[in-house]
Amino acid sequence: MxxxxxxxxxxxxxxxxxxxxxxxxxxxxxxxxxxFSSIWWIVHNVIENLQRLHIASGFGFxxxxxxxxxxxxxxxxxxxxxxxxxxxxxxxxxxxxxVVGIVLATIVGFAIGIGRLSQNWLIxxxxxxxxxxxxxxxxxxxxxxxxxxxxxxxxxxxxxxxLPFGSFLNQRGFYFPRxxxxxxxxxxxVALLLAIAMAWFVAHRARQRQKATGQQFPVFWTSVALxxxxxxxxxxxxxxxxxxxxxKQSTFNLTGGFWVKPEFLSLLLALSFYTAAFIAEIVRAxxxxxxxxxxxxxxxxxxxxxPILRLVVIPQAMRIVIPPLTSQYLNLTKNSSLAxxxxxxxxxxxxxxxxxxxxxxxxxxxxxxxAYLVLSLVTSFVxxxxxxxxxxxxR
Amino acid sequence: xxxxxxxxxxxxxxxxxxAPPTERGAYAWVRKNLIGSVGDIVLTILxxxxxLWILPQVISWAFLNAQWTGPDRTVCTTVTQGGIQPDGWTGxxxxxxxxxxxxxxxxxxxxxxxxxxxxxxxxxxxLLVPMLIPRVPRKGLNAMLLFVAxxxxxxxxxxxxxxxLPVVETSRWGGLLVTLSLSFVGIAVxxxxxxxxxxxxxxxxxxxxxxxxxxxETVRGIPLITxxxxxxxxxxxxxxxxxxxxKYLRAxxxxxxxxxxxxxxxxxxxxxxxxKGQYEGADSLGLGYWQKMSLIVLPQALxxxxxxxxxxxxxxxxxxxxxxxxxMFDLLGVVKQNFADANxxxxxxxxxxxxxxxxxxxxxxxGMSRYSMYTERRLDTGYKR
Numbered sequence: 203m204x205x206x207x208x209x210x211x212x213x214x215x216x217x218x219x220x221x222x223x224x225x226x227x228x229x230x231x232x233x234x235x236x237x238f239s240s241i242w243w244i245v246h247n248v249i250e251n252l253q254r255l256h257i258a259s260g261f262g263f264x265x266x267x268x269x270x271x272x273x274x275x276x277x278x279x280x281x282x283x284x285x286x287x288x289x290x291x292x293x294x295x296x297x298x299x300x301v302v303g304i305v306l307a308t309i310v311g312f313a314i315g316i317g318r319l320s321q322n323w324l325i326x327x328x329x330x331x332x333x334x335x336x337x338x339x340x341x342x343x344x345x346x347x348x349x350x351x352x353x354x355x356x357x358x359x360x361x362x363x364x365l366p367f368g369s370f371l372n373q374r375g376f377y378f379p380r381x382x383x384x385x386x387x388x389x390x391x392v393a394l395l396l397a398i399a400m401a402w403f404v405a406h407r408a409r410q411r412q413k414a415t416g417q418q419f420p421v422f423w424t425s426v427a428l429x430x431x432x433x434x435x436x437x438x439x440x441x442x443x444x445x446x447x448x449x450k451q452s453t454f455n456l457t458g459g460f461w462v463k464p465e466f467l468s469l470l471l472a473l474s475f476y477t478a479a480f481i482a483e484i485v486r487a488x489x490x491x492x493x494x495x496x497x498x499x500x501x502x503x504x505x506x507x508x509p510i511l512r513l514v515v516i517p518q519a520m521r522i523v524i525p526p527l528t529s530q531y532l533n534l535t536k537n538s539s540l541a542x543x544x545x546x547x548x549x550x551x552x553x554x555x556x557x558x559x560x561x562x563x564x565x566x567x568x569x570x571x572x573a574y575l576v577l578s579l580v581t582s583f584v585x586x587x588x589x590x591x592x593x594x595x596x597r
Numbered sequence: 598x599x600x601x602x603x604x605x606x607x608x609x610x611x612x613x614x615x616a617p618p619t620e621r622g623a624y625a626w627v628r629k630n631l632i633g634s635v636g637d638i639v640l641t642i643l644x645x646x647x648x649l650w651i652l653p654q655v656i657s658w659a660f661l662n663a664q665w666t667g668p669d670r671t672v673c674t675t676v677t678q679g680g681i682q683p684d685g686w687t688g689x690x691x692x693x694x695x696x697x698x699x700x701x702x703x704x705x706x707x708x709x710x711x712x713x714x715x716x717x718x719x720x721x722x723x724l725l726v727p728m729l730i731p732r733v734p735r736k737g738l739n740a741m742l743l744f745v746a747x748x749x750x751x752x753x754x755x756x757x758x759x760x761x762l763p764v765v766e767t768s769r770w771g772g773l774l775v776t777l778s779l780s781f782v783g784i785a786v787x788x789x790x791x792x793x794x795x796x797x798x799x800x801x802x803x804x805x806x807x808x809x810x811x812x813x814e815t816v817r818g819i820p821l822i823t824x825x826x827x828x829x830x831x832x833x834x835x836x837x838x839x840x841x842x843x844k845y846l847r848a849x850x851x852x853x854x855x856x857x858x859x860x861x862x863x864x865x866x867x868x869x870x871x872x873k874g875q876y877e878g879a880d881s882l883g884l885g886y887w888q889k890m891s892l893i894v895l896p897q898a899l900x901x902x903x904x905x906x907x908x909x910x911x912x913x914x915x916x917x918x919x920x921x922x923x924x925m926f927d928l929l930g931v932v933k934q935n936f937a938d939a940n941x942x943x944x945x946x947x948x949x950x951x952x953x954x955x956x957x958x959x960x961x962x963x964g965m966s967r968y969s970m971y972t973e974r975r976l977d978t979g980y981k982r
Binding site for chain 1: 629630631633637640641643644645647648801802803804805808815818819820821822823826827830831833834835836837838911915916918919921922929933936944945947948951952954955958959962963966
């Protein structure tokens with residue numbers, strides 16, 4: 203009887219100061235009070251400062267005339283356009299350099315990363331030297347090196363360096379032939395789309411047939427034949443509607459062709475060479491992260507070295523590679539803001555100009571932050587989809 | 598009687614034969630590493646071509662044709678450009694680096710006062726070296742001196758204004774002095790701040806947790822330049838009228854906050870890797886939250902993520918070069934500023950200056966990464982699953 207009485211008794215909780223719930227409530231309330239009072243203090247100061255400096259707040263300034271020129275404009279823009287349009291031009295430039303840079307960095311990075319695992323001692327050492335040099339130098343320095351160290355000391359337009367395929371290289375940038383599509387060239391595009399659809403269909407059917415009967419079908423070569431063959435056929439049938447506008451040398455400058463400015467070129471080369479060093483390390487770690495037993499088991503099943511790499515090692519390595527690869531892509535996008543140092547008009551540079559002209563510091567920085575956050579989120583989202591497709595399918 | 602014919606039995610072991618000649622020596626190594634197959638031979642030829650194409654150019658530019666000393670641009674320009682070199686000459690203009698060396702190190706710090714940064718550098722090395730060598734005792738005292746006492750002493754010594762030292766404003770600091778001091782203070786601030794943020798992110802208190810998540814993810818999502826813009830343009834607006842603070846300090850705040858967010862994510866990875874039993878064991882011993890974290894969890898977690906922490910340090914060291922965008926002159930900024938000097942305007946100036954700066958950055962970053970690899974091996978106590 204007595205023992206049951208004791209069991210029913212409420213256990214002593216000690217002082218309420220030691221109750222974790224009350225403690226956490228206390229600390230959180232404290233943090234909230236501190237946070238709101240400092241926000242209130244900051245907002246109060248900002249309003250006072252803006253009034254003192256006679257700066258109107260709000261986003262109304264976006265509709266007024268920008269009044270400054272931008273050197274690279276992917277969409278129509280003059281100094282009479284609005285601030286909003288200037289910011290859009292900046293954003294587009296950021297996206298262009300980021301996308302091209304990501305593609306280039308991935309290609310170079312994968313090549314170097316695989317090179318570091320090569321059987322060949324010389325190739326291995328060359329790739330190691332590349333990685334160790336570029337990983338340990340600030341990207342801004344690499345940008346300056348390309349811009350003032352390499353491209354700025356090229357010969358003037360008169361003595362342009364001739365490159366294959368009618369391209370030229372000089373102080374003012376890189377010129378290469380521009381493709382001019384004549385009448386009926388839409389047929390080529392249609393043929394290309396059709397070929398891709400057919401290749402996809404063939405691959406799908408081949409996979410089904412292999413599952414059902416075990417027979418294999420040369421999907422790769424069929425797809426290559428389709429994707430190359432059909433557009434070429436359309437090109438011939440359409441009466442060869444493609445011509446090239448070659449850059450021509452005149453007295454002081456080059457005319458015609460496609461002109462890549464040195465700002466863009468140095469930013470692109472620097473960002474992709476710098477990021478490639480990191481991608482190479484990621485690729486190396488990914489391939490080495492695949493257990494050796496996997497490739498040995500595949501060899502025991504009778505696969506040759508090509509299929510082992512393609513079917514066993516790479517799919518597993520990609521699982522290790524993709525998450526850090528995503529953060530490298532994000533880094534490249536963020537590093538593209540270094541463009542401001544050499545005057546390539548990316549988002550940071552145009553927003554900086556807008557911010558200086560209007561004095562709308564709060565709004566300007568806010569726009570920059572939101573734009574980069576959105577870009578980061580979009581990149582993460584795309585890479586998460588890729589990752590989900592690659593991820594281990596567990597029962 | 599027939600003689601007993603005993604078959605011959607060997608009593609001692611035969612000596613091992615050397616490996617066949619095709620499997621040893623230089624030839625076997627070459628065969629295995631350079632000419633194993635047709636593809637390998639092609640790669641080797643390609644590699645040799647790359648080396649033969651790059652190496653002689655680099656050596657002749659950087660050493661054979663380089664100009665080491667000289668009064669002005671004439672030593673680094675060809676006759677047509679108004680100098681003394683024969684036409685078609687290209688070589689590094691180390692004379693430029695030589696002439697500007699003081700500026701590259703200290704910026705426009707007054708020449709008579711340069712003993713002060715040099716003294717700080719000597720103190721720094723004197724405290725850092727015993728810190729890095731594992732066998733030297735009294736690490737706690739050493740760390741206190743290095744991370745608490747040294748910054749205070751360095752602050753008064755560099756800025757002056759006390760003990761009769763003339764004041765040197767931070768706007769006159771520059772070069773490697775700014776690079777090193779920014780990154781050292783950034784490291785000293787961002788590590789504890791990163792630990793606090795990482796613990797906050799794993800806290801059970803929802804408000805604190807969400808505050809930390811919002812801070813970390815926002816900072817990680819935007820470029821450092823935007824953070825520096827924020828620090829240089831917005832911070833003055835946040836303070837009451839009349840209160841200003843130094844541009845150097847603003848850059849310091851920006852860099853430290855930025856690095857802290859990345860540090861927090863690295864440390865969070867370490868915290869997650871510690872098995873739950875360690876937390877529960879600490880709880881069952883009756884340790885409080887801070888005791889549990891500082892005595893049980895963090896020592897194990899930090900050890901796990903040393904490579905990540907050092908990578909963040911290296912990243913931050915490289916990132917200090919961005920302060921030149923808010924017009925402060927770190928090593929890269931000073932080098933770039935000096936391209937405008939008409940006395941040294943030659944086609945080789947930019948290249949030489951940048952390669953010198955790259956070499957300095959490379960030395961520090963490479964050193965840090967090698968030291969982290971060494972520490973990783975030393976601390977590896979086999980705690981691996």
